[in-house]
Amino acid sequence: MLFHVTHRKGPPFMSMDLFEKCRxxxxxxxxxxxxxxxxxxxxxxxxxxxxxxxxxxxxxIGSNNYLGLTHHPRVKEAAKKAIDHYGTGCTGSRFLNGNLSSHEELEERLAKFLGKEACLVFSTGFLANQGALSCLIGRNDAIFSDRENHASIIEGTRLALGDTIRYAHNDVDSLDRVLDEKRSQYEGALIVADGVFSMSGDIVDLPGLVRMASKHNCKLYIDDAHSLGVLGERGRGTGAHFKLTDEIDLIMGTFSKSFASIGGFIAGDTDTIHYIKHKARTFMFSAAMPPAAVATVLECLNVAQDExxxxxxxxxxxxxxxxxxxxxxxxxxxxxxxxxxxxxxxxxxxxxxxxxxxxxxxxxxxxxxxxxxxxxxxxxxxxxxxxxxxxxxxxxxxxxxxxxxxxxx
Ligand SMILES: Cc1ncc(COP(=O)(O)O)c(C=O)c1O
CATH class of the missing domain: 3.90.1150.10 (Aspartate Aminotransferase, domain 1)
Structure with a gap:
């Protein structure tokens, strides 16, 4: 199996060279x-x-550059100007010395674009999934996760203290069954799915997930990495596509695809975003998204509006x-x-x-x-x-x- 790592558990082990597996x-x-x-x-x-x-x-035909904005003249110009204004890097976490006024402008613009109260920008989408999921899911909570969710969601569920229960890919009946069986064993619960699945290109059954979240008292988290710029009016994502934005509690996204840059975000209600901002370790202890990347995304939002x-x-x-x-x-x-x-x-x-x-x-x-x-x-x-x-x-x-x-x- 290609690049698959298995973990053995339990003693006794024989002492050996740690790097033997590499050789x-x-x-x-x-x-x-x-x-x-x-x-x-x-x-x-x-x-x-x-x-x-x-x-x-x-x-x-192997990229995620759906809108082709990496080479848009206005976008490139905005990135260059940002370097002149702020320099090339933030040299620290936003929490301490790396918070730019443009990070905050981007958060406000994205929250409006997505139809959510608040937004928090991370240095990558991977870090956004890992950080948000791991800080929200406590010991007595559970994540109900689509089997084909992205690796960064899986890493987030691994870091989270609570359990993860997987359901068959984009199968609401399967989700209903596992929720019937397991939901009562936990305090809080979160249903997590990609909006557009990155390998198969199919769209999540959002109306079905919304029904399940309401029926079983769960929160709903959608990873819109491949939906932003693609689905919904002016690329507003899966919620806009189904006209169900208000029913999604947290929208996660990345700038490494349609938004021609690097970085990620999580958007939702003000209290939840404030909590993640002060609890997500991948946000607090990793250097901030660089100025040119922030300016790129801001200009992509302008282009989405104008073109x-x-x-x-x-x-x-x-x-x-x-x-x-x-x-x-x-x-x-x-x-x-x-x-x-x-x-x-x-x-x-x-x-x-x-x-x-x-x-x-x-x-x-x-x-x-x-x-x-x-x-x-x-x-x-x-x-x-x-x-x-x-x-x-x-x-x-x-x-x-x-x-x-x-x-x-
Ligand atoms: C569905 C999904 N979520 C999250 C990510 C992580 O995003 P980033 O590239 O910003 O780390 C990706 C990127 O491949 C993805 O496809």
Whole structure:
């Protein structure tokens, strides 16, 4: 199993060299030796929708840059100005010396954008999930978590003192059953799910989760990492998409995708955000999001307001690719968003297919165990507002040729 770590419990243990496991770790070396290692490909330059890697131009369909704003002239200009104004870094936690007036401006703007009372900005989305979940869930509380939630949610649940109970992916009946069985054993309870699932591209059954939260007296937490900029009016996310924003207690998000930068946030009611601000250790003891990153997100919010055509382009491109892949005979699972997985099945075939794509000028990423179930390895593709028809037609032509060569279609 690729990169899977197991933990043995209980004595007796024999004393041994701590680094022995590093010397005997073969998974990645096996792929390197087989010439299909698809990770850490250095990007030499980028326009967003295309990149230069290993000296050649490739169409990028492996990013999370849904709106293509990393290269928007206004966004780049705002980032440069912020460096002139504040410098390059904050050199400390917001709690102590690293709090900028622009962090606070961003929090106010995001709270308004999302329709929540308050917001707290972290240095990454990973830290936002880890910090918020671990400080909210006490010893007598429980988290009810979708099986396909992101790794940062899983890390948050591991740090939390209370228990975590998982339910079948996006299956409200499964959630109802585990809540019927377990809810009464705990004081507080939180239902946690991604708004858009990052590998399969499907949208959470938010109306179902809202019903469960009300029926079983739980709070509801939605990770909108892949929904912001994608779902809802002007990219306001899953709550806006379903017109259920008020029913979500906490909205978590990241700036590392549509908002073209790095950083994360959690938004909700004033008291809960105030509590997280003074309790989340990943917020208090980690350096603040840098000035250029903050300015980038503020300008992305302006662009989202001023240029509604970016959302139209994003969805036009996503719908085209879903339609064409399906017509070719690819299994794109239950994808409903610009994330379109292409099911390959066998793990080694998936690595070989990814390599063939790369050599043909298409940069995509494989998803294997444990991120995908055994025998269901896939290639994750994702589309941007700034892909041209020429880019997309080229990608389709390559997939048509390789799909037949690899006997996938
Ligand atoms: C669903 C989800 N949540 C959280 C994160 C973490 O966000 P960040 O990249 O800001 O650490 C990611 C990033 O991959 C994600 O896909």
């Amino acid at each position: 005997t770790f073969e998974d990645a070396k096996f792929l390197l030796n087989a010439g299909v290692y698809p990770f850490f490909r250095p990007i030499e330059s980028s326009t967003g929708a295309t990149v230069i890697t290993h000296g050649a131009r490739r169409v990028m 509604p055509e970016i959302f139209v382009n994003l969805w036009k491109n996503a719908r085209k690719m879903k339609r064409e892949f399906t017509a070719m005979g690819y299994n794109t699972m239950n994808s409903q968003t610009p994330i379109i997985p292409v099911m390959i099945g066998d793990e080694m075939k998936t690595f070989a297919f990814t390599k063939a794509l790369y050599e043909s000028g298409v940069f995509a990423t494989p998803v294997v165990k444990p991120a995908a179930p055994e025998g269901q390895a896939l290639i994750r593709t994702s589309y941007m507002a700034t892909h041209t028809d020429q880019d997309l037609d080229y990608v389709l032509e390559v997939f048509r040729k390789l799909g037949k060569a690899f006997e996938v279609i």
